[in-house]
Amino acid sequence: IAGITQAPTSQILAAGRRMTLRCTQDMRHNAMYWYRQDLGLGLRLIHYSNTAGTTGKGEVPDGYSVSRANTDDFPLTLASAVPSQTSVYFCASSPGGDVFVTGQGPGYGYTFGSGTRLTVV
Amino acid sequence: GQNIDQPTEMTATEGAIVQINCTYQTSGFNGLFWYQQHAGEAPTFLSYNVLDGLEEKGRFSSFLSRSKGYSYLLLKELQMKDSASYLCAVMDSNYQLIWGAGTKLIIKP
Numbered sequence: 413i414a415g416i417t418q419a420p421t422s423q424i425l426a427a428g429r430r431m432t433l434r435c436t437q438d439m440r441h442n443a444m445y446w447y448r449q450d451l452g453l454g455l456r457l458i459h460y461s462n463t464a465g466t467t468g469k470g471e472v473p474d475g476y477s478v479s480r481a482n483t484d485d486f487p488l489t490l491a492s493a494v495p496s497q498t499s500v501y502f503c504a505s506s507p508g509g510d511v512f513v514t515g516q517g518p519g520y521g522y523t524f525g526s527g528t529r530l531t532v533v
Numbered sequence: 534g535q536n537i538d539q540p541t542e543m544t545a546t547e548g549a550i551v552q553i554n555c556t557y558q559t560s561g562f563n564g565l566f567w568y569q570q571h572a573g574e575a576p577t578f579l580s581y582n583v584l585d586g587l588e589e590k591g592r593f594s595s596f597l598s599r600s601k602g603y604s605y606l607l608l609k610e611l612q613m614k615d616s617a618s619y620l621c622a623v624m625d626s627n628y629q630l631i632w633g634a635g636t637k638l639i640i641k642p
């Protein structure tokens with residue numbers, strides 16, 4: 413693993429089903445994020461975690477839940493999928509806090525996973 | 534409220550120069566970022582400005598004026614591979630990124 417890995421790459425899901433999108437990073441970054449990206453709306457933050465054991469709600473948290481049991485993993489769960497959750501989901505990570513602001517090199521900026529394209533029918 | 538504004542779409546010619554503007558209003562400021570996103574791919578980091586002025590990195594440059602809440606990304610010697618969306622993002626006082634909707638740049642031969 414190098415960077416952030418998301419799984420699955422794409423999924424077609426029946427409405428009402430439960431699904432977990434997986435995200436794993438190997439950079440020992442403190443902070444992790446889940447975004448959804450829809451045409452014309454840009455990236456919208458769903459949930460975030462500033463450090464292992466803590467999570468917070470973003471701009472569009474309804475219908476989603478997350479957990480951060482350890483530094484590397486940050487799964488996103490849709491408890492009962494609805495068609496409006498059809499989107500591309502990106503996981504991202506960063507060193508976090510002022511480490512991020514003053515950092516140099518590969519830790520500069522958010523690092524994104526390759527995304528999960530989810531279609532709810 | 535927090536707001537990032539950038540043009541929805543721009544068109545430019547291969548070999549030319551294009552400037553993509555971004556204006557912002559956020560609660561706190563810990564830097565401004567530009568990301569490039571090709572269709573169907575993840576965003577990738579291009580530049581970071583936290584002090585006023587111009588940062589140059591090869592064919593790409595980024596400018597920041599904190600007093601005006603304004604930034605631009607300048608792309609020189611445009612190549613077809615520069616066709617992508619360019620995302621402006623500001624880090625707020627909580628060290629979270631606030632994203633613009635992105636500018637789709639179309640390069641014509």
